[in-house]
Amino acid sequence: MAESYRRSQWSNGLFILPYLSVFAVLLVFPLFWGAWLSLHKVDLFGPGRFVGLGNYTRVLADPVFLQALRNSIIFVLVSVPALVILGLFLALALNKTTRTTSFLRGLFFSSSVLSVTIVTLIWRFVFIPGDGLLAVISEQFGIQPVNFLSTSGWSLFSVGVATVWWCLGLPMMLFLAALQQIPNDLYEAAALDNASPWRVLTRVTLPSIARTIMLVTIIQIVMQFQLFGQAQIMTNGGPNGTSRPLVMYIYEVGFVRWDVGKAAAASEFLFLIILVAAMAQYVISSRKSEVSE
Amino acid sequence: MGFNGAGSPFQRERQTMRRFLLSTAALIALACATSAQAQTKIELQRFFGACDADYGKVTDVSKAVGECGIITSLINKFEADNPDIDVNVTTVEWPGYDQLNAQLASGAAPDVVSMHYSAISDYQSRGLIDPIDDVLSAQGISPDSFTDAARGGVTKEGHLFGLPFDNWTMLFHVNLNLMKQAGLVNADGTPILPTSAEELIAQGKQFKEKTGKPYLVQILANETAAYARVLYTLLQQQNADFFADPTKITLNTPEAKNVVELMKKIKDEGLTTTGLDYAASVTSFTNGDGGIAVNGTWLIGDFVAQSEKEGTALSGGYTVYPVPQLYPGRDSTYADGHSWVMPHKDRTPEQTEAIGKLFKFLAENDFQWARTGHLPAVKAVFAMPEFKALPHRENIAEIAETGRSLPGAVQRQFAIQDIIGEEVGAAVNGDKSIDEALGSAESRINDLLANI
Incomplete structure (x- = not known):
């Protein structure tokens, strides 16, 4: 460590300059610009006027914002565990090197490469009343079909189903990569001790991939708080705003109502929420590893 | 011609090549220039x-x-x-x-x-x-x-x-085949349409009883525009001046309540399709799933084409009328x-x-555009024999007089439409009380307009 530090030169930093400049222009600058906009009464087309924290008080007093915030939190609380558990389950089931498992891995990952438009179109065929798959099936069984996309509760649920189906590939792949890193001698030792499969899972497999579980959880929390396309295309946030996520609120305020300052203030709240969620996960994960050491 | 002269076969070849390349480049440049000029x-x-x-x-x-x-x-x-x-x-x-x-x-x-x-x-x-x-x-x-x-x-x-x-409005697109089945057709073949809110409910019930299908095919899901257009139309019919001040809407009124109550009653009595978005509602009407599609002028051309085909639900049985006057105030329909x-x-x-x-x-060529079903923007088209010969145009010609838009100074009309659609939709679907929905719509729209 000390040797490499002595040999390091400032000019080595030039290697990260290309990345750093793109990072600064496309991420750091917009971050601060967004914060600056949130302090102004401004539309999309010109200079605004400084209003201090006025936009923040307007956002917090807006019942539609609070509803969207609640929707986003519920969505994350339901979709992230589903993605982690299903992803882990698929990875465990497909952690073999046979032809069938390779094919199935590809199959389960394939939904991730589709665009949001295709995904929502497919699920619209499933959920739409009248000619939709679920409507047809429930009519076959003589059950009154549910209007999934226009009933409170069901609409957000439907968006969640489409999202889990779409996003499942990445968690599965990350878990598979982690599972293949576990040294085989651990399993051999467990086999010699006559450990049951459940015991192997809970005492060997899961502890070995704990960091990956945490990583997947953080990635999914950050991603699912940014839910937008599926909700906009499938339900348009309805009915009664019950499936409107935070990003859709920001989009509506900024682009449909041209109230960019207020939208920027709402974005800062979203940024803060994602930051806190990610930091909390990070703190918990680092504390756990200390205990185990 | 010596070997070292300019004319050695090698050099000659190179020169020819250079000339060829130069002239090609010049030709390409010329072609680009002329096409850019032309x-x-x-x-x-x-x-x-x-x-x-x-x-x-x-x-x-x-x-x-x-x-x-x-x-x-x-x-x-x-x-x-x-x-x-x-x-x-x-x-x-x-x-x-x-x-x-x-x-x-x-x-x-x-x-x-x-x-x-x-x-x-x-x-x-x-x-x-x-x-x-x-x-x-x-x-x-x-x-x-x-x-x-x-x-x-x-x-x-x-x-x-x-x-x-053009000018366009929402219309009553009528499936005459189903209306006949429901006994809602006059002796001259024209449909019997309601002249009041009560008649609308009564005829809707009669239609449902006779055909087993909903009376209206409405866009009630994943869209806000349809709710807003119906609300504007029926408010205008009651002479409600809900945008007396273009920067402030008044929706907490008995007139608005009448309209939303009617819309909710239509839904509660099962007289309308529910859960259909725009595309699904158009398909639903052409499949013959309901009697009257409440949809725009732009579909007339498509529906006429359907009615001229054999074997469709609309075969030989399509007509179209303005949204009927349901309130005694005045005949009016929201137009854009x-x-x-x-x-x-x-x-x-x-x-x-x-x-x-x-x-x-x-x-x-505004006549060609008017073939979609939209009302022409060019006056002279109304007098054209070709226009007069277009199917059903005489039924809806009155919209030229009865069509009314929101006051021109009202800004963010699309955002307002979204709010109205969401709140009225919530009331119609029973997620909110009517008073609560109208109050919320009013305060949200006024907050929007106050912060432009």
């Missing part, structure tokens, strides 16, 4: 859908059906008639204002854009679109050639800010329209002239 390019951005597979090469406009087919073949025809003008069309998802906003914000706006009359005040008040009075007068188009409703829709502060293209505007940007005089020619062509 063709004036204008960027046109529109909604109305994409249908290049069917109409990409069609220049015979009379063969086209529907909004997309007609506008696509109109532009094709214009390009064929004017080989010196290249119209580059970009099709955007309806209504396309997000994309336009982004383009305007980044200084990359197209030359001509389709825009609703109801959206013009947003862009005009911020100086984002240019007045087109001079462009029209250069082509000899008089503003007087447009109908009052169309001219009013694009006129702001005494200037025309767009070429008016489509126009072509010019975003504010630098253009060459050639481009401006080309746009003028395009506007002239579109105005001259």
